[in-house]
Amino acid sequence: MNENPFLGALDWLADPMRWSGPSGIPVRTAEHLGYTALGVLVAALIAVPVGLYVGHTGRFKGLAVGAAGVARALPTLGLVTLFALLVGIGLTAPLLAFVTLAIPSLLAGAYSAVESADPATVDAARAQGMTEWQILTRVEIPLGMSLLVGGVRGATVQVVATAMLAAYVGSGGLGRYIFQGLGSQDYPQMIAGSLLVIVLALVLDLALLLLQRLTAPRGTVAP
Amino acid sequence: MSWVLDNLDVIAGYTGAHLVQALPPILLAFVLSLPLAKLANSRGWLRTGVTTTSGLMYAIPSLPLFVLLPGLIGTGVRSPLNIVVALTLYGLALMVPTASDGFRSVSRDVLGSATAQGYAPAARFLAVELPLAGPVLLGGVRVVAVSTISLVTVGGVLGVPSLGMLFVDGVRRGIVAEIAAGVVATAALALLTDALLVMLGRLLMPWHRGREAGRP
Numbered sequence: 001m002n003e004n005p006f007l008g009a010l011d012w013l014a015d016p017m018r019w020s021g022p023s024g025i026p027v028r029t030a031e032h033l034g035y036t037a038l039g040v041l042v043a044a045l046i047a048v049p050v051g052l053y054v055g056h057t058g059r060f061k062g063l064a065v066g067a068a069g070v071a072r073a074l075p076t077l078g079l080v081t082l083f084a085l086l087v088g089i090g091l092t093a094p095l096l097a098f099v100t101l102a103i104p105s106l107l108a109g110a111y112s113a114v115e116s117a118d119p120a121t122v123d124a125a126r127a128q129g130m131t132e133w134q135i136l137t138r139v140e141i142p143l144g145m146s147l148l149v150g151g152v153r154g155a156t157v158q159v160v161a162t163a164m165l166a167a168y169v170g171s172g173g174l175g176r177y178i179f180q181g182l183g184s185q186d187y188p189q190m191i192a193g194s195l196l197v198i199v200l201a202l203v204l205d206l207a208l209l210l211l212q213r214l215t216a217p218r219g220t221v222a223p
Numbered sequence: 224m225s226w227v228l229d230n231l232d233v234i235a236g237y238t239g240a241h242l243v244q245a246l247p248p249i250l251l252a253f254v255l256s257l258p259l260a261k262l263a264n265s266r267g268w269l270r271t272g273v274t275t276t277s278g279l280m281y282a283i284p285s286l287p288l289f290v291l292l293p294g295l296i297g298t299g300v301r302s303p304l305n306i307v308v309a310l311t312l313y314g315l316a317l318m319v320p321t322a323s324d325g326f327r328s329v330s331r332d333v334l335g336s337a338t339a340q341g342y343a344p345a346a347r348f349l350a351v352e353l354p355l356a357g358p359v360l361l362g363g364v365r366v367v368a369v370s371t372i373s374l375v376t377v378g379g380v381l382g383v384p385s386l387g388m389l390f391v392d393g394v395r396r397g398i399v400a401e402i403a404a405g406v407v408a409t410a411a412l413a414l415l416t417d418a419l420l421v422m423l424g425r426l427l428m429p430w431h432r433g434r435e436a437g438r439p
Contacts, residue, residue, distance in 0.1 A: 074410055075406060165377070191290060191294060194286070197286075201284055
């Protein structure tokens with residue numbers, strides 16, 4: 001074992017065997033992407049309407065900020081293992097963890113998006129006779145879209161990381177390679193798995209960053 | 224509940240190990256971010272580079288970083304030092320852009336007046352610039368502290384002792400109370416540290432009351 005583990009990882013990745021079959025890299029990557037998409041989508045269905053309501057009306061703002069703060073203090077691994085024991089093996093347990101951990105970013109993104117609209121602009125829209133719904137959908141959401149996408153970006157990063165930990169309690173995804181390597185003391189395999197997760201995380205993050213830039217209205221500065 | 228009462232010494236031991244891994248990164252990220260942020264603010268391109276790198280760094284999940292670092296810096300996979308280095312990097316990724324914003328929020332006129340009053344550069348930094356950037360810095364440290372304390376648990380899957388061991392051991396032995404105790408203890412530690420930082424902020428910056436700076 002004097003060999004450089006990073007070269008070992010490259011050998012591992014270059015092996016054609018790794019790129020086919022039900023535990024091959026394409027299938028594990030697809031699983032990982034599937035978990036991430038499902039987790040962010042379900043969380044968005046819950047958090048975005050609530051966040052838009054909080055941002056538009058200003059009601060329950062303190063509650064939303066507080067809940068997001070407490071949720072941030074929750075340890076990811078703790079939720080993953082807790083739900084695994086309580087709910088059992090299957091997709092439900094990890095999904096519950098993904099959704100719980102994705103909600104704070106999405107909630108914060110949604111309410112800060114609505115709040116970011118200049119009050120004078122909102123008042124002007126109201127003075128022109130727009131209904132509250134029209135103000136929300138035609139003024140506040142378009143102006144704050146890049147912040148909303150920023151919330152999706154934060155949630156995606158969180159779920160990609162959590163989906164990897166879910167492999168610890170039996171889910172699929174790229175985390176499998178790390179935990180298999182840990183079990184068999186195969187450090188090169190752990191490195192290969194880690195590199196795959198990092199690449200996936202960075203690609204998703206850059207794609208959403210680009211979307212964030214594209215959705216910023218002209219004349220404003222994307223975060 | 225009985226598991227918790229029977230194992231208070233175990234929980235206390237893991238809490239100690241947890242703090243040993245969590246406190247150095249929080250402190251290091253804060254101290255190192257100050258010169259790095261000043262450096263970044265001195266050149267426009269450097270500032271853009273730092274912001275971009277920090278954003279990407281933050282997208283990297285913690286476990287792969289915990290796995291890669293030993294191969295790069297020569298520590299063992301189960302070494303707590305590894306966790307400390309990784310979490311310091313995350314802390315810097317969050318803290319450097321925040322400190323950079325904090326220093327930029329200090330009015331140039333105020334700094335000019337301080338110079339005119341005879342402050343030497345170092346004294347001006349310590350007595351004028353740092354306190355004025357303080358509220359923004361505090362907001363950054365609070366986020367770093369909470370996320371660091373939560374991230375330390377991930378080392379548990381590699382066998383590094385921390386409150387994360389309660390999750391690993393709990394799931395292996397099927398004890399729900401053990402995992403629940405770990406979640407509550409970690410969250411409590413994070414929220415307690417946050418509250419202490421707020422109090423410290425009030426002590427050090429009595430002029431800054433009410434609205435707390437935070438990240439959306």
